[in-house]
Amino acid sequence: MTLPLILFYAFIAVVSIQIIYYLSFMFSFGIKRAETRLKKQVPISLIICAKNEAENLRKNLPYILIQAYSNFEIVLVNDSSFDDTLEVMKDFSSNHNNIKVVDVKVSETFWGNKKYALTLGIKASKHDFLVFTDADCVPNSEKWLAHLSGNFSNEKSIVLGYGAYAKKKFSFLNKLIRFETVMTALQYFSYAQLGLTYMGVGRNLAYRKELFFNNSGFNNHMAIKSGDDDLFINEVANASNTALCFTTESFTVSEPKSSFKAWTLQKRRHISTASLYKLKHKLLLGLFYATQLLFWMLAISLLIIGFTWYWVVAFISLRFIIQWLSFGFTAKKLEETDLIILAPILELFLISLQLSIFIANLISKPKHWK
Known part of the structure; x- marks a missing residue:
């Protein structure tokens, strides 16, 4: 089996995992309606x-x-x-x-x-x-x-x-x-x-x-x-x-x-706690972020070498459509609709930043909340 074919099969597996996450975990919230519960006001x-x-x-x-x-x-x-x-x-x-x-x-x-x-x-x-x-x-x-x-x-x-x-x-x-x-x-x-x-x-x-x-x-x-x-x-x-x-x-x-510096420091503090989550949460969140990163790495690699590019584009499009639906419904609910069209570009930047933060936190831990 050639390396391009191995990469392609890995890409299909990664896209499949991402689709399962969006459809099983996130789409259900995307379509959930907000409910107003105004009860007796407790102190x-x-x-x-x-x-x-x-x-x-x-x-x-x-x-x-x-x-x-x-x-x-x-x-x-x-x-x-x-x-x-x-x-x-x-x-x-x-x-x-x-x-x-x-x-x-x-x-x-x-x-x-x-x-x-x-x-x-x-x-x-x-x-x-x-x-x-x-x-x-x-x-x-x-x-x-x-x-x-x-x-x-x-x-x-x-x-x-x-x-x-x-x-x-x-x-x-x-x-x-x-x-x-x-x-x-x-x-x-x-x-x-x-x-x-x-x-x-x-x-x-x-x-x-x-x-x-x-x-x-x-x-x-x-x-x-x-x-x-x-x-x-x-x-x-x-x-x-x-x-x-x-x-x-x-x-x-x-x-x-x-500033990017101030926000990065804030994110470093937040991300530093993830390793202490319960094992089931670490596995589920880790798999999602890993497949996000691999999706971009494999998609770009396969497009560069031109291996069955039409199938690669088809899987990229399928994944983006499902992501747009899940993210789009949620963004509308949370009044952030201006972000929907930019979601793929913002995701790429965010994943790159998260990877750099992960590496930085391995080298040194953030010490104070302010």
């Missing part, structure tokens, strides 16, 4: 952990304070900031009786560890139902808390939300960041829908305090600087305790990074 503790976020807090806290929700407190956690973050928090607290401030002092043992700061914030909260977001996030509506909390029930103790990034005109980096965000959401929502929840995003996440303490908090991975959202959810989620919330009103919107 909520909203926790925001901030490190050097004075300006973002000044700008974004007013949008949180006007939430149309009957009973919620805001726990602001100052994680050893050296700007005016603590002063801004105290100013808001003096004017709003539902704001509580937790000031985390510098600790040699836990320096640079967001999980320690979050743990103190959770302990200071007074309600059992917790919602988490970041200082640079803005709720997409005044009903954000109502939509998230409406998914809690006797069976559902975790609610996964969607954290979008603001659109910037004429910015390829912005499109790449938003494409990666949609692809990540497509996967964690799809897996959760199939009872295989493996992560959530701290920009828009909710769970019960009881779940946190029954798991001994972040103790099992406290030494890992990242993972306060995905590693914790990977530990405590099961096939029946997780709800999905992706109504437009339930989104949060963050300011994206403005």
Whole structure:
């Protein structure tokens, strides 16, 4: 058997695996309709952990304070900031009786560890139902808390939300960041829908305090600087305790990074936790990313050598059509339709970046959350 023929058969196998992933895992979420569940409003503790976020807090806290929700407190956690973050928090607290401030002092043992700061914030909260977001996030509506909390029930103790990034005109980096965000959401929502929840995003996440303490908090991975959202959810989620919330009103919107360097550092921290996921999640996610990379490598190689190019083009087209359907339905749901036509190009850039990040993390690990 010749090398080109071996490559071609490998290419067919890779395309087949990709199609199975998109059709079995992701297409089912793509066509799932968002359901609005507005129930009796349970008391909520909203926790925001901030490190050097004075300006973002000044700008974004007013949008949180006007939430149309009957009973919620805001726990602001100052994680050893050296700007005016603590002063801004105290100013808001003096004017709003539902704001509580937790000031985390510098600790040699836990320096640079967001999980320690979050743990103190959770302990200071007074309600059992917790919602988490970041200082640079803005709720997409005044009903954000109502939509998230409406998914809690006797069976559902975790609610996964969607954290979008603001659109910037004429910015390829912005499109790449938003494409990666949609692809990540497509996967964690799809897996959760199939009872295989493996992560959530701290920009828009909710769970019960009881779940946190029954798991001994972040103790099992406290030494890992990242993972306060995905590693914790990977530990405590099961096939029946997780709800999905992706109504437009339930989104949060963050300011994206403005440089490739800053975004790459952020992605390095996020990707560094994947090796600690449960084995079944690592295998499923690893196979998907590996076949994504091999798809492009084999497709380009076969087109260059011209081996049965018409069949190669046919398989490429088939895979792109199925990807466009799965990604397109999800992008429409998450209000990211401008990304659909660019999906193949953005995917190629993203895979190349992820490969470079993987190699960089093998050489050195990112140390701090900020």
